[in-house]
Amino acid sequence: MLSIGGQDLFVLEFGDILHYFSPYTLTLFLLAVLFTGLAIISRPEEQIEIAFGGDAYYAKETTLPEMRFRRFMAIACGLASIGAMVSGDLFNYTLFTSMVGITNVGIVAAVKNRHVLNAAYAYGIVAMIATLPLFGSAALIVATTGTLSIPALAAGGQAVPLVGKALLVLGVVGEGMAPFYAAKAEMFRAPGAPYVIMCSLSSLLIFLRVVEIVTTI
Amino acid sequence: MIVSRISRFISDYQNLVALFAGACILISLFGILSLPLAYEENQIYPKAIDRTSALDPYDRGGTPFNTTTVVAQYPENSPYLGYVTAYLTPLSKYLADHTLHAGTTIVSHPGGIIDEILYNTRGLDTVVETSILLSAFAIASYLFRRTE
Numbered sequence: 451m452l453s454i455g456g457q458d459l460f461v462l463e464f465g466d467i468l469h470y471f472s473p474y475t476l477t478l479f480l481l482a483v484l485f486t487g488l489a490i491i492s493r494p495e496e497q498i499e500i501a502f503g504g505d506a507y508y509a510k511e512t513t514l515p516e517m518r519f520r521r522f523m524a525i526a527c528g529l530a531s532i533g534a535m536v537s538g539d540l541f542n543y544t545l546f547t548s549m550v551g552i553t554n555v556g557i558v559a560a561v562k563n564r565h566v567l568n569a570a571y572a573y574g575i576v577a578m579i580a581t582l583p584l585f586g587s588a589a590l591i592v593a594t595t596g597t598l599s600i601p602a603l604a605a606g607g608q609a610v611p612l613v614g615k616a617l618l619v620l621g622v623v624g625e626g627m628a629p630f631y632a633a634k635a636e637m638f639r640a641p642g643a644p645y646v647i648m649c650s651l652s653s654l655l656i657f658l659r660v661v662e663i664v665t666t667i
Numbered sequence: 668m669i670v671s672r673i674s675r676f677i678s679d680y681q682n683l684v685a686l687f688a689g690a691c692i693l694i695s696l697f698g699i700l701s702l703p704l705a706y707e708e709n710q711i712y713p714k715a716i717d718r719t720s721a722l723d724p725y726d727r728g729g730t731p732f733n734t735t736t737v738v739a740q741y742p743e744n745s746p747y748l749g750y751v752t753a754y755l756t757p758l759s760k761y762l763a764d765h766t767l768h769a770g771t772t773i774v775s776h777p778g779g780i781i782d783e784i785l786y787n788t789r790g791l792d793t794v795v796e797t798s799i800l801l802s803a804f805a806i807a808s809y810l811f812r813r814t815e
Contacts, residue, residue, distance in 0.1 A: 463744040466711075466788040519809050526802050533795065545795040556806040562813070568682055576687050583691060590698075596707035599740050608707065613698040620694050624687055631680050654716060 461538075468538035468601060473661055478535040478655050485651050486528030488644075489521065495643040520560045524645040525555035531652040535659055540598045541588045544621070544664065548584060551577040551625035557645055558632055569631040580624020584657045587617035591667075603667040615664045622660040626653030711738055712784055721763045727779025732760070737783045745788050 459476060462469040471479065489494040494517050527550055534546035555577055558568040592598050595608035603610060628649040674680055720726045729735035755763060778783045785793050 463741065463746045464791040466740040467791045468741070498725055519805075522805070523802070526798075530798075538794075539789075541789075542792055542795065545792060545799065549795065549799045549802065552806070553802050556802065556809075559806065559810060572680055572684055572758075575684055579684075579687065579691065583694065590704070592710070592712070594704050594707055596710045597740060598711075602740060611701065611704050613694070613701050613704075616694050616697065620690060627683065627687070 462536070466539070466599065467503050467542050468599065469536040470538045470601065471536055475536050475659070478658055479532060481651070482528060482532040482535050482541070482655055485648065486525060486532065489524040489528055489648055492644045494645070516560055516562070520557055520645045523553050523556035523560065524648040527557065527652050529650045531655045535657055538600045540591060540600060540603070540618075540663070540667070542598075543600075543659070544584045544588045544618075547625050547656050548577075548581050548620055550656055551580065551628075552578075554625075554628035554649045554652065557649055558628060573628055573631040576624050576627050580621045580656060582621075582623065584621025587614045587621060590614040590617065600663060600667055610667050615667070619660055622634040622656055628654050711740055713738070721767055727781045729780045729783075735780065737780055737788070739788045748783065748787060 456473040458470050458472050460471040462471070494512040496532055498507055499510070500507040515567065530546050530549040530553060534543055534550060536584060537543045537546055555570060555574045559567065561567070561570075588598065591603075591614040593615065594611050595603060595606070597603060597606070597608075632646050632649050670793060677686070715728070729737075732755075735749050739745050739748055742748060
């Protein structure tokens with residue numbers, strides 16, 4: 451078994467769905483837990499804009515409902531990435547990944563700003579299209595191999611078709627495309643900070659995890 | 668030169684949708700060219716359609732009021748496997764035995780192999796699916812009810 455994850459340290463069972471903690475997934479899991487904790491305790495940034503050529507400046511307040519909603523979405527996104535990091539089941543992983551995508555849409559869309567909302571709309575389209583290759587790959591792999599468990603796929607002799615892996619990577623790329631839009635909408639500073647950082651982090655984590663999955667199965 | 672043209676194209680986020688759609692088309696073409704893919708007969712979650720069954724469109728698998736073997740990837744993790752397959756009430760059992768209409772009343776008959784899979788062996792999937800629905804509804808209601 452070619453493995454970049456290392457030996458399993460601990461396996462958490464939910465029926466047929468195993469969550470396995472190898473040194474690789476454990477590292478990603480701890481990162482996700484850490485950043486979820488940071489999202490819980492952090493306060494929104496307040497932006498101050500200075501009018502050029504004068505003494506005037508104005509502060510942009512984040513209203514309490516908006517702050518609450520974005521914090522909720524950031525925490526949900528963190529929990530989904532925590533689940534995706536250790537999930538040992540292909541369909542379970544795709545579900546967690548699509549939940550990451552949906553909560554990323556929520557984080558970006560909560561900012562009341564015209565160009566941010568345009569970016570969120572474009573990202574929502576990509577995230578919606580991406581569910582097709584994402585779940586398509588899981589369906590293809592279960593049809594051609596008969597199982598969804600990653601340890602069973604890694605140990606068994608069934609060959610996972612290359613197109614299944616390609617579709618999985620494509621789906622994860624589509625779901626994790628949020629940082630492009632967030633960066634384009636220039637919301638890493640004040641309009642979305644600090645909750646927007648959850649977009650980048652969850653995308654990075656699901657990319658890192660899909661590399662491990664594709665090389666393992 | 669080519670790099671700057673590519674980066675100029677990617678820098679507009681409206682183009683990313685087209686880029687992603689192009690990647691989808693390419694990989695789908697690759698998938699079509701790699702057909703046929705062999706279907707594995709030894710499925711862990713089998714689906715059999717019995718057109719002659721009285722419960723036909725919604726036959727949930729398993730025999731009511733009897734033991735049914737349910738296949739699981741890790742049977743040692745599901746000690747109560749096969750206990751929820753007795754899924755017809757005596758009245759609906761009578762209806763199923765004597766008429767052909769009981770199959771349309773899916774809502775009143777939870778159970779069967781489908782529910783063994785949904786709530787027992789793959790229960791976490793069901794939890795995550797409902798969480799996705801919850802967050803999607805939360806976003807939709809927040810955006811809809813937001814005051815301008």
